[in-house]
Amino acid sequence: MSKKVLDLEKGNSYLTEKVKALENTTKDQQFCSRNSTIEIRNVPIKDNETLDDLVSVVTGIGKIIGENITRADLRDLRRVPGKQGGAKTNSG
CATH class of the missing domain: 1.20.5 (Single alpha-helices involved in coiled-coils or other helix-helix interfaces)
Structure with a gap:
């Protein structure tokens, strides 16, 4: 024992x-x-939004801030749920 x-x-x-x-x-x-x-807030949701749409948003922001962001730079891109009752924008 x-x-x-x-x-x-x-x-x-x-x-x-x-x-x-x-x-x-x-x-x-x-x-x-x-x-x-990286969390990006207040990006309006597009009807029938696709991954390509989100890539376009991120690469466009990159151009504005002077950074060359390509699709290959993005490992995981998605919208996350926003606060209930908020405007129709979510973090991306």
Whole structure:
């Protein structure tokens, strides 16, 4: 019985360390993800908006600020839900 308890304690210790390591990995990934995120607000929603429309908005903003942004520069482009009851614009 004593050996079983020791084995369980050892297993529990291993799993606790593994969970800590996974939590740290998750925090690191979230930090890196936020590092490459840009939020653009108050862009009017176009009827039947496509990904190409959003790419056009972002590349157009790039031209205005003097940055050459290409589609290849964009890893993930999407609208996120806005506040309820707000105007018909969302972050993109």
